[in-house]
Amino acid sequence: MPNTSSPFDLSGHVAIITGGNRGIGRSIALGMARAGAAIAVLARNKEKNKQVLAELKEIGVPSMALHLDVTARETLSEAIDAVKADLGRIDILVNNAGSVSVTGGILNESPEVWDITMATHLDATFLLSKYAAASMVKQNSGKIINLASMYSYFGAKLVPSYGAAKGGIVQLTKAMAVELATHNIQVNAIAPGWIVTELTELVRESPDYIEFNKMILARTPAARWGEADDIAGAAVFLASSASDFITGITLPVDGGYSVC
Numbered sequence: 001m002p003n004t005s006s007p008f009d010l011s012g013h014v015a016i017i018t019g020g021n022r023g024i025g026r027s028i029a030l031g032m033a034r035a036g037a038a039i040a041v042l043a044r045n046k047e048k049n050k051q052v053l054a055e056l057k058e059i060g061v062p063s064m065a066l067h068l069d070v071t072a073r074e075t076l077s078e079a080i081d082a083v084k085a086d087l088g089r090i091d092i093l094v095n096n097a098g099s100v101s102v103t104g105g106i107l108n109e110s111p112e113v114w115d116i117t118m119a120t121h122l123d124a125t126f127l128l129s130k131y132a133a134a135s136m137v138k139q140n141s142g143k144i145i146n147l148a149s150m151y152s153y154f155g156a157k158l159v160p161s162y163g164a165a166k167g168g169i170v171q172l173t174k175a176m177a178v179e180l181a182t183h184n185i186q187v188n189a190i191a192p193g194w195i196v197t198e199l200t201e202l203v204r205e206s207p208d209y210i211e212f213n214k215m216i217l218a219r220t221p222a223a224r225w226g227e228a229d230d231i232a233g234a235a236v237f238l239a240s241s242a243s244d245f246i247t248g249i250t251l252p253v254d255g256g257y258s259v260c
């Protein structure tokens with residue numbers, strides 16, 4: 001019998017998506033659910049968690065939503081254990097939770113903003129990956145997907161801690177990829193271009209950012225902002241067996257912004 005299953009099929013796999021209750025994380029959660037994965041969404045807003053859980057139930061996969069603040073580092077190990085207890089295993093971890101404070105540069109940026117940005121993006125990615133990888137090593141398989149950014153490559157004048165954290169994500173992705181490769185765990189990152197979500201609302205809506213917004217569109221060969229759903233396909237690919245020989249990369253999903 002020929003093997004007719006899709007290389008993108010995630011049936012029988014369990015995926016954790018931090019910040020999976022809106023924006024890019026929600027699209028990734030729904031995309032992976034449609035590919036057959038059981039989904040755990042980890043985020044803070046209980047109402048939004050409930051909403052995405054209802055969408056996941058409608059797709060028909062096993063799912064759970066856990067209230068989690070990824071900066072509460074003492075709770076992260078427990079969260080990974082709770083997913084394992086409820087859904088049985090962990091095959092895929094998407095470190096997506098993120099926030100940004102537009103401070104205008106280091107002259108204005110407070111140490112508090114720096115700390116919370118690092119904790120949200122970099123510390124949480126390190127710790128959740130560490131705890132999930134311990135479980136993946138035992139089963140000799142796993143996929144970790146981290147959210148990078150165009151600011152992983154380019155100077156983030158207005159949001160320096162965000163740029164530093166996203167630069168760090170690329171190097172952490174490579175380090176984990178090299179370490180975990182012989183355990184059949186692939187670690188990759190996605191670098192979205194400019195995507196329509198709450199995170200970028202200020203840039204799209206504020207009159208102060210009209211020129212900046214024009215620059216974004218002029219520099220994006222696709223000549224449009226991306227949608228959250230534009231990221232889901234890349235995430236499904238990097239979570240699936242179709243990408244088993246790909247590790248340590250940062251994949252731009254940016255309408256061409258990074259090559260222009």
Ligand code: NDP
Binds near residue numbers: 097
């Ligand atoms: P949104 O603001 O739309 O969503 C952010 C998500 O992260 C929400 O689900 C939020 O849920 C969660 N979150 C934020 N802080 C925490 C926290 N401390 N603990 C747990 N969850 C948290 O942003 P996007 O969807 O745009 O961003 C998703 C990722 O993509 C981020 O890492 C971002 O940096 C990255 N990215 C986005 C780009 C864009 O153009 N939009 C471009 C490049 C990268 P809750 O508040 O309920 O906790």
